Amino acid sequence: MSKIFETPLYPYQRSRDQDALHLVRHPVVIIGAGPIGLGAAIDLAQHGVPVVVVDDNDKVSFGSRAICFAKRALEITDRLGCGDALVDKGVLWDTGKVFFDTREIFNFDLMPDKGHHRPAFINLQQYYFEEYLLSRLRELQAEGKPIDLRGKNKVSAIGKHDDHVTLEIDTPEGPYNIDADWVIACDGANSPTRRMLGLDFIGRVFEDNFLIADTIMEADFPSERWFWFDPPFNRGQSALLHKQPDNVWRIDLQLGWDVDKEKEMKPENVIPRLKAMLGEDAKFELEWVSIYTFQCRRMEAFRHGRVLFAGDAAHQVSPFGARGANSGLQDTDNLAWKLQLVMAGLAPDSLLDTYNQERVYGADENILNSSRSTDFITPKSDTSRIFRDAVLDLAEVYPFARPLVNSGRLSVPCTYDGSTLNGPDAVELPVNLRPGSTALDAPLKASWLLERLGDKFQLLAIGVDIPDGLEDGGIAIESLRIDASESPEFARRYLGGARQAVYLMRPDQHVAARWTSFDKDAVIAALRTATGRG
Amino acid sequence: MTLNTTPNIAGADDFYAELLALHEGRSKAESDAINARLILLLANHIGDRLVLSDAMQKAVSAGRG
Numbered sequence A: 001m002s003k004i005f006e007t008p009l010y011p012y013q014r015s016r017d018q019d020a021l022h023l024v025r026h027p028v029v030i031i032g033a034g035p036i037g038l039g040a041a042i043d044l045a046q047h048g049v050p051v052v053v054v055d056d057n058d059k060v061s062f063g064s065r066a067i068c069f070a071k072r073a074l075e076i077t078d079r080l081g082c083g084d085a086l087v088d089k090g091v092l093w094d095t096g097k098v099f100f101d102t103r104e105i106f107n108f109d110l111m112p113d114k115g116h117h118r119p120a121f122i123n124l125q126q127y128y129f130e131e132y133l134l135s136r137l138r139e140l141q142a143e144g145k146p147i148d149l150r151g152k153n154k155v156s157a158i159g160k161h162d163d164h165v166t167l168e169i170d171t172p173e174g175p176y177n178i179d180a181d182w183v184i185a186c187d188g189a190n191s192p193t194r195r196m197l198g199l200d201f202i203g204r205v206f207e208d209n210f211l212i213a214d215t216i217m218e219a220d221f222p223s224e225r226w227f228w229f230d231p232p233f234n235r236g237q238s239a240l241l242h243k244q245p246d247n248v249w250r251i252d253l254q255l256g257w258d259v260d261k262e263k264e265m266k267p268e269n270v271i272p273r274l275k276a277m278l279g280e281d282a283k284f285e286l287e288w289v290s291i292y293t294f295q296c297r298r299m300e301a302f303r304h305g306r307v308l309f310a311g312d313a314a315h316q317v318s319p320f321g322a323r324g325a326n327s328g329l330q331d332t333d334n335l336a337w338k339l340q341l342v343m344a345g346l347a348p349d350s351l352l353d354t355y356n357q358e359r360v361y362g363a364d365e366n367i368l369n370s371s372r373s374t375d376f377i378t379p380k381s382d383t384s385r386i387f388r389d390a391v392l393d394l395a396e397v398y399p400f401a402r403p404l405v406n407s408g409r410l411s412v413p414c415t416y417d418g419s420t421l422n423g424p425d426a427v428e429l430p431v432n433l434r435p436g437s438t439a440l441d442a443p444l445k446a447s448w449l450l451e452r453l454g455d456k457f458q459l460l461a462i463g464v465d466i467p468d469g470l471e472d473g474g475i476a477i478e479s480l481r482i483d484a485s486e487s488p489e490f491a492r493r494y495l496g497g498a499r500q501a502v503y504l505m506r507p508d509q510h511v512a513a514r515w516t517s518f519d520k521d522a523v524i525a526a527l528r529t530a531t532g533r534g
Numbered sequence B: 001m002t003l004n005t006t007p008n009i010a011g012a013d014d015f016y017a018e019l020l021a022l023h024e025g026r027s028k029a030e031s032d033a034i035n036a037r038l039i040l041l042l043a044n045h046i047g048d049r050l051v052l053s054d055a056m057q058k059a060v061s062a063g064r065g
């Protein structure tokens, strides 16, 4: 049986556009059907926006790529309608262990605060992640939602105009052209779109190599993230072990800068390294072996007129922290509702500039965190190594040093502090739900809170009387009344010490503004601010 | 709180002797490691980020010229 990543899941089919007498113009073309392009397509189609997705391939991701999907990414896929499939297949974990030399120096629990629908993380091969997004996309197509996915369609030229974008697309049957009102470029870290438009991609290369081996074995290691600094089996370097579904284990061995990559990748060199780590008797097969170097960089701007960049095309981070796909999904989560409002003529074009503003802010946070992790894992000088080892030695004995250990600050959602879309705050309410924050989940009597949020503006009222619904300039606000008694977690997270609250929520489940009482004019003003009409 | 730069250690000579004794007979690598651990322990005790930043800056500037 061929593996899922070897199966053409969206083989080339001739499209009507290739025989059209006149150039066909599409509202939205998405370049790239990786996790981010697929996420964007599903989100827009669910909002009724017709999308064409073109990919130069016709299969899911190949090789060792993302495995850790964070809680926020799962919540986004819940909104996209495929969270359950991912979580059912994924390996759940929330414990991380840190080893130094031969000793386990401490372990940590990623989500000590219970009462969330989704776990802190699941591990799942990127090819499964993409497969489940593709199934969801097929499901939407079957419901008649307007998604046109075109395999073996490679964008080979792009032209930017004031009111549209032109695309030339190569196919096995030759090239054709289409026009688009809007283009979302999700064509990965080497983004041909970026290159064809002559745009920058600036940042830092980390002078280090990592051997990544996805290994199939029956083993009784627990479902935890194990990270070693300077272990006996990889002296002077780091190592990582992580479980994926189907008994596949991700092993990540730091090699250093001056290595012969060809040589290191040969099975006769890889196998002894893995045996040193897993034990002489370990029985395993190699699914994939590769050597990576990592970079942290981003485009200066993610919006260039009618071309919007998302995912790795816009920013790239080292994998320590699992921020690549996780942050890319936050891009399209941020973009889809804004684009839909602008396309519907309900919000000004400038709302899309806030996509750039908010997600550049998010990318900088991710780049900062990944750069710091990489600096801890690979000390850049003798002194930085001395401090790194001092932190590890102290961490074994004294809890104070544990927060300083940085083996990857695992992806958490970005709070858009300072965003121009943020409205008023009520400082009596808990600080981690201030405007710009992602909604925190909480159990309710009949569902989870996040299952009731998203895809539209909503007014969440707790202990406050609000009207049945509001509307301004064609944009509706749905009323959501939830009693504080639904769960202690809900009351604690949304009220803190306060007795009542009103939250204006964005379609991407972020807080737009909040108050401790209801004032219609204030809510309408905040809606205008949150939609760029302030 | 601000960084205290006036004399604050009772028995200054004894403290200094104790500090040197820590490093006696040790290799450079051992001493470097002890110093690093000591800085981290003390920094955590102080905790106040402004005081720590001030101390770091003064440690650099006092060495100039």
Ligand SMILES: Cc1cc2nc3c(=O)[nH]c(=O)nc-3n(C[C@H](O)[C@H](O)[C@H](O)COP(=O)(O)OP(=O)(O)OC[C@H]3O[C@@H](n4cnc5c(N)ncnc54)[C@H](O)[C@@H]3O)c2cc1C
Binding pocket: A031, A032, A033, A034, A035, A036, A037, A054, A055, A056, A057, A061, A064, A065, A066, A067, A068, A069, A126, A153, A154, A155, A156, A186, A187, A188, A189, A191, A192, A193, A212, A292, A310, A311, A312, A313, A319, A322, A323, A324, A325, A326, A327, A328
């Ligand atoms: C070893 C490793 C470990 C990682 N671990 C994690 C992790 O644990 N968690 C995490 O969140 N992230 C992780 N990442 C990062 C993650 O893999 C990426 O962030 C993610 O794949 C980005 O998705 P994307 O859709 O933006 O781009 P891609 O997945 O690169 O997809 C781009 C798509 O565009 C298509 N394309 C390219 N050019 C054209 C063209 N001219 N025309 C049409 N289509 C085109 C390609 O065929 C491809 O399908 C890891 C990466 C690596 C390498």
